[in-house]
Amino acid sequence: MSMRGVVFGVCVEGWVSVALRVKGEKRSLHGHDYVVRVCAEGGLDEAGMVVDHSILYRLLRGCLDSLDYQVLNDVLEAESATAERLVGYVYNCVAPKLKDYADASIVYVEACTPRGYCSYLRAGTTYTPRKRG
Numbered sequence: 660m661s662m663r664g665v666v667f668g669v670c671v672e673g674w675v676s677v678a679l680r681v682k683g684e685k686r687s688l689h690g691h692d693y694v695v696r697v698c699a700e701g702g703l704d705e706a707g708m709v710v711d712h713s714i715l716y717r718l719l720r721g722c723l724d725s726l727d728y729q730v731l732n733d734v735l736e737a738e739s740a741t742a743e744r745l746v747g748y749v750y751n752c753v754a755p756k757l758k759d760y761a762d763a764s765i766v767y768v769e770a771c772t773p774r775g776y777c778s779y780l781r782a783g784t785t786y787t788p789r790k791r792g
Contacts, residue, residue, distance in 0.1 A: 668766070669709045670698040671716040675723040679731040679740035688730070693745065694771045695723060697753055700784065701763030710761035715753075718760075722752035742770045742777035750779050 678690045697719050701709045726748075731740035735748055746768040754765040766784040770777050 666700050667703060667709045668698055668700045669712060669715060669763075670696055670767070671712055671719055672696040673716065673719050673723050675727050677726055677729060677731040677740075677745075680738075681741055682739040691772050693742075694769075695719065695745075695749055696767070696769040696771070697749065697765060698767035699757060699761070699763040700766045701761060704761065708761075709763050710757065714760045715757070718753045718756050719749070721756075722749050725752075742772075745770045746777055746779045 672694055674692060674694055676690065676692045678688055680686055680688055697715065699710055699715060703709065726734055726745075731745065732738065735744050737744055749770070750765055750768045753768075757763060757765060764781070766781045768779040
């Protein structure tokens with residue numbers, strides 16, 4: 660079976676609870692529980708996978724464990740700890756480590772609360788976020 664021209668993707672998600680301050684209306688210390696999703700794209704390896712789910716999850720969990728139950732502003736060294744900065748942190752944490760395990764790239768990172776989400780989407784990616792609801 661030929662799979663030329665096909666790009667495969669794999670996603671994992673984890674939870675993290677953080678306290679944070681942001682500039683604007685929410686400047687007082689408050690907390691959020693985020694579902695964080697990370698997606699990688701690439702070709703298939705000898706085992707027929709983009710990357711083993713357990714490896715990608717372990718990389719994500721390692722990043723989230725450094726944030727869990729922390730004040731996000733302190734970890735990010737940012738006056739305003741936005742969801743945008745959170746997804747940037749997760750991307751910068753997972754992407755370089757993934758190269759040790761797979762010929763794949765992180766193309767999507769998402770941080771969701773029950774009322775909304777923020778995402779990083781690499782330009783030119785074929786990934787389409789799944790619908791909510």
